[in-house]
Amino acid sequence: MKNIPSKELKAVKIYIDGLVQGVGFRPFIFRLAKQFNLAGLVENRNDCVRIKIEGSSAAIDDFVSAIKNDPPALARIESVVCKQAEVEGFCDFSISVNNNVTDKVTLVSPDVAVCNACLKDIKTQPDRLYYPFVNCVDCGPRFSLIRLLPYHRANTCMDKFKMCENCQAEYDDPENRRFDAQPNACSICGPQYTLVFNDSLITGSKEITGKTCGLIKAGKIAAIKGVGGFHLVCDARNYDAVKRIRAGKNREGKPFAVLMPNIETAKKYVYINESEEEVLMSRRRPILLLKIKENLAPNICVGLNRLGVMIAYTPLHYMLFEHGEFDALVFTSGNATDSPIIIDNDRAEKELGKIADALLIYNREIYNRCDDSVGVVVNSKIRVIRRSRGFAPDPVNLDFDVEGIIGAGAELKNCFCVGKGNRAILSQHIGDLKNIEIFNLYNESIERFSSLFKVKPKLIARDMHPDYLSTKYANDSGLETIAVQHHHAHIASCMAENEYYSDLIGVCFDGAGFGDDGNIWGGEIFIINDVINYRRYAHLDYLPLPGGDKAAKEPWRIAVSYLYKTFGKGFVEIDLPFLKEVSEGDINMMVSLIDQQINAPLTSSMGRLFDAVSAIINLCLFSTFEAEAPMRLENIVDEKVKERYEYGIDGAIDATGIIKGVVNDMADRVSAPIISTKFHNSVVSIILDASIKARLETGINAVALSGGLFQNSYILEKSENALKQNGFKVYTHSNVPANDGGVALGQLVIAAKKRRSKCV
Numbered sequence: 001m002k003n004i005p006s007k008e009l010k011a012v013k014i015y016i017d018g019l020v021q022g023v024g025f026r027p028f029i030f031r032l033a034k035q036f037n038l039a040g041l042v043e044n045r046n047d048c049v050r051i052k053i054e055g056s057s058a059a060i061d062d063f064v065s066a067i068k069n070d071p072p073a074l075a076r077i078e079s080v081v082c083k084q085a086e087v088e089g090f091c092d093f094s095i096s097v098n099n100n101v102t103d104k105v106t107l108v109s110p111d112v113a114v115c116n117a118c119l120k121d122i123k124t125q126p127d128r129l130y131y132p133f134v135n136c137v138d139c140g141p142r143f144s145l146i147r148l149l150p151y152h153r154a155n156t157c158m159d160k161f162k163m164c165e166n167c168q169a170e171y172d173d174p175e176n177r178r179f180d181a182q183p184n185a186c187s188i189c190g191p192q193y194t195l196v197f198n199d200s201l202i203t204g205s206k207e208i209t210g211k212t213c214g215l216i217k218a219g220k221i222a223a224i225k226g227v228g229g230f231h232l233v234c235d236a237r238n239y240d241a242v243k244r245i246r247a248g249k250n251r252e253g254k255p256f257a258v259l260m261p262n263i264e265t266a267k268k269y270v271y272i273n274e275s276e277e278e279v280l281m282s283r284r285r286p287i288l289l290l291k292i293k294e295n296l297a298p299n300i301c302v303g304l305n306r307l308g309v310m311i312a313y314t315p316l317h318y319m320l321f322e323h324g325e326f327d328a329l330v331f332t333s334g335n336a337t338d339s340p341i342i343i344d345n346d347r348a349e350k351e352l353g354k355i356a357d358a359l360l361i362y363n364r365e366i367y368n369r370c371d372d373s374v375g376v377v378v379n380s381k382i383r384v385i386r387r388s389r390g391f392a393p394d395p396v397n398l399d400f401d402v403e404g405i406i407g408a409g410a411e412l413k414n415c416f417c418v419g420k421g422n423r424a425i426l427s428q429h430i431g432d433l434k435n436i437e438i439f440n441l442y443n444e445s446i447e448r449f450s451s452l453f454k455v456k457p458k459l460i461a462r463d464m465h466p467d468y469l470s471t472k473y474a475n476d477s478g479l480e481t482i483a484v485q486h487h488h489a490h491i492a493s494c495m496a497e498n499e500y501y502s503d504l505i506g507v508c509f510d511g512a513g514f515g516d517d518g519n520i521w522g523g524e525i526f527i528i529n530d531v532i533n534y535r536r537y538a539h540l541d542y543l544p545l546p547g548g549d550k551a552a553k554e555p556w557r558i559a560v561s562y563l564y565k566t567f568g569k570g571f572v573e574i575d576l577p578f579l580k581e582v583s584e585g586d587i588n589m590m591v592s593l594i595d596q597q598i599n600a601p602l603t604s605s606m607g608r609l610f611d612a613v614s615a616i617i618n619l620c621l622f623s624t625f626e627a628e629a630p631m632r633l634e635n636i637v638d639e640k641v642k643e644r645y646e647y648g649i650d651g652a653i654d655a656t657g658i659i660k661g662v663v664n665d666m667a668d669r670v671s672a673p674i675i676s677t678k679f680h681n682s683v684v685s686i687i688l689d690a691s692i693k694a695r696l697e698t699g700i701n702a703v704a705l706s707g708g709l710f711q712n713s714y715i716l717e718k719s720e721n722a723l724k725q726n727g728f729k730v731y732t733h734s735n736v737p738a739n740d741g742g743v744a745l746g747q748l749v750i751a752a753k754k755r756r757s758k759c760v
């Protein structure tokens with residue numbers, strides 16, 4: 001240490017926690033130490049970044065302020081703790097690589113979109129860096145590659161690639177953007193893409209991008225290995241190619257997402273406001289659902305007014321767009337419908353090879369598979385619908401201990417959640433557990449999360465449903481379990497996301513969940529005290545579901561049940577077009593199932609009311625994908641319509657007035673968009689009226705909105721606004737899904753609170 005008298009020399013140990021690994025944090029500290037003429041060392045530990053620093057007391061103060069005030073772009077500092085230390089007499093500052101192991105862990109960065117500086121390198125350093133895996137401390141894959149903490153190359157899928165001289169020099173140079181960048185690689189030393197086409201293998205960045213673009217232009221389909229798994233890719237303007245992917249994936253109606261090169265191109269095809277642009281261009285780069293302006297191939301999303309768009313996020317994407325001059329490419333996950341996204345080359349060749357004309361594979365493993373995330377912007381905030389790449393494994397920070405608790409999640413759209421210290425770490429989107437491969441993935445992923453974050457599971461919080469596979473997982477674990485009511489968990493997840501734990505009115509409008517009375521709940525208004533205590537304040541009046549599970553896939557059955565409930569047996573005489581689409585025998589069968597109470601479980605599900613209205617107006621009688629009927633209903637909403645239907649909220653929420661209104665409007669030949677909007681307005685009005693009533697009785701002024709129905713942008717926007725206008729404090733979801741993808745967080749939180757109050 002130059003120029004500092006030894007008696008003025010101070011030593012401090014600094015512990016920094018948060019998202020501080022894999023984000024260029026140590027090089028940043030290194031440069032800062034040089035700038036302030038300080039000596040010492042910085043090291044990544046499992047639980048933090050630790051700095052030992054020596055120098056003048058003023059310089060150390062400035063150093064600490066600079067860390068807090070101007071951290072690297074991707075870092076998120078959660079705490080900085082400074083402790084006085086003994087002077088060790090360092091002569092320089094260095095970065096230490098050690099293998100510190102404790103049970104505490106720091107955060108793992110999600111995968112991050114390629115940065116502008118790296119995109120520039122592709123153009124300016126064609127020899128080495130015209131390369132589909134170029135990355136630096138500010139960008140590139142992270143979660144998909146990491147096996148263990150701390151975050152060193154040896155603990156990632158990059159371990160088998162030895163850096164070339166140039167890469168090593170960049171990696172070692174504190175002034176370089178690639179200093180200490182663990183996945184650092186170039187076209188000479190790193191992973192390589194190979195294009196498999198007609199038994200020939202093509203390599204070389206220019207060759208593979210050129211050839212792939214040529215094939216796509218000619219209407220071919222490519223299976224391309226990406227950050228978190230394979231995609232099936234074709235020209236988004238080519239009707240026949242899109243049709244072939246649809247047939248190959250056995251996917252009838254569900255829309256496909258598209259990848260676009262930049263925001264300007266996206267603006268040609270969809271409407272994008274300021275907050276949507278911000279989300280689209282964020283480092284997370286999710287698929288965002290956006291209102292369509294101009295159509296691509298008409299079979300990309302049939303009869304829906306929103307298109308799922310994402311902007312190029314890997315160097316390869318940019319190289320393809322540069323070569324191909326496409327406006328948009330279909331980028332749908334490479335899997336059979338309901339199976340996990342494929343990550344390994346052999347499997348891709350075998351299965352995707354049947355759909356794709358060419359495969360673009362690379363020779364590096366994907367350790368943690370990750371689908372593209374999906375979201376929509378409502379009231380200027382992102383609302384995540386599928387939480388995966390770019391989001392996982394970001395934790396939700398809590399102010400209580402959740403160590404060792406696992407939230408097993410629900411059955412559909414499963415995500416699980418592991419508790420580490422005061423953090424709830426939600427997994428990436430796993431999927432529908434009924435598929436055996438997904439269930440295996442679920443088991444494997446829980447194990448991997450537990451090992452990565454060094455969690456020893458002690459308590460599993462699971463859904464109350466006795467037959468969910470997540471329940472089976474919990475019961476087979478041999479650990480202590482706690483059953484949590486599905487909708488209670490939804491509300492608790494919304495509370496945790498908003499760090500609000502006081503008394504509140506919980507509105508949970510959802511598809512289906514096992515209720516305390518054994519019926520299928522899903523249209524619930526709760527009064528919640530201390531998070532763990534809930535009272536069912538009101539619910540949508542029970543309705544028999546003729547055919548049980550089948551009814552959720554065949555909305556016409558629910559329509560029949562609602563009509564029967566509202567009008568009695570005479571409903572068959574009503575002149576409704578949909579009743580003519582179904583055979584008389586089938587209708588009579590539903591009535592007799594209801595009458596005899598055979599396979600006609602009772603439900604209070606709000607999702608089923610949406611199904612009923614969708615069928616009564618002849619919009620969707622059979623669903624080809626989950627929640628299709630409510631989606632088609634939302635799709636035709638006309639914001640100009642302000643009227644609503646009548647309903648009752650004394651005791652149970654009575655929707656027969658709504659059904660009567662819809663039927664009357666059908667008789668008066670009122671248009672479907674007007675009926676749909678009046679129906680949506682009625683649901684918003686129910687939320688507001690019930691909340692006001694509950695506030696009058698309890699004095700509680702806070703409302704949480706959760707459950708799958710709040711994926712409906714119109715309902716979420718209007719009810720959030722209406723409640724706020726009426727003086728409520730309103731809590732809604734943003735980074736945690738309102739649908740079943742968020743349930744695990746609520747389960748974990750309830751289990752932790754119960755553990756703390758010694759209920760378990």
Ligand SMILES: [Zn+2]
Binds near residue numbers: 116134137
């Ligand atoms: Zn970069």
Ligand SMILES: [Zn+2]
Binds near residue numbers: 163185188190
């Ligand atoms: Zn290299």
Ligand SMILES: [Zn+2]
Binds near residue numbers: 512708
């Ligand atoms: Zn649910």
